[in-house]
Amino acid sequence: MGLRxxxxxxxxxxxxxxxxxxxFDRKLHKLLDDxxxxxxxxxxxxxxxxxxxxxxxxxVVDTGETVLELVNPSLVETDGEQVGAEGCLSVPGKYGLVKxxxxxxxxxxxxxxxxxxxxxxELIARCFCHxxxxxxxxxxxxxxERFLTEEELCADEDGETSE
Ligand code: NI
Numbered sequence: 001m002g003l004r005x006x007x008x009x010x011x012x013x014x015x016x017x018x019x020x021x022x023x024f025d026r027k028l029h030k031l032l033d034d035x036x037x038x039x040x041x042x043x044x045x046x047x048x049x050x051x052x053x054x055x056x057x058x059x060v061v062d063t064g065e066t067v068l069e070l071v072n073p074s075l076v077e078t079d080g081e082q083v084g085a086e087g088c089l090s091v092p093g094k095y096g097l098v099k100x101x102x103x104x105x106x107x108x109x110x111x112x113x114x115x116x117x118x119x120x121x122e123l124i125a126r127c128f129c130h131x132x133x134x135x136x137x138x139x140x141x142x143x144x145e146r147f148l149t150e151e152e153l154c155a156d157e158d159g160e161t162s163e
Contacts, residue, residue, distance in 0.1 A: 004038045004052035009090045009139045011053075018048075018055045018135045021071050024113040028058070032069050032111055035060045039067070044089045046127040046163040048134030051090050059108075059131040063124055073108035073132055076117065078125075085148055086126060086140050087162040095153060096144035104128045130163045 007013055021028060031054060039047040039060055049058040059070040080102030087095045104125035107117050120128060130140060141147075 015137045018057045044162045046131040048131045057135045070108035073106045076107045077105040079103040095148045098144045100126045
């Protein structure tokens, strides 16, 4: 186990399309363990491998009940719409207004290569979309409506999360 350094969006790694995982080996398991530890340490909701400098399609998401490990994930279903505050561990201290589906279902492989599906609403759906965007080199600031102001953040303190 070990903490990895979280890169900011000034780093080129945050803007590259990541490659699929092909080997479900100890190196992948170590990456997933480190990403989960790094996410917990940063108090975030989700973390994508390019945020720690690894250009592979790997994501971890804390649903509040468990921490999902998503390898080679893709969106298979979305429904509805939500517009709300969104943050990113790679864009510290800022939040933007981003439109996302209200519901999202992803299909992914686990650390041993077995396929499964996971679904969620509200924050979880937002997080799935945010993290999968990272794997295609997209940071939320590129698709947001605008940054939230200090005044708006103070008025909505419990709505802030970082992914
Ligand atoms: Ni992020």
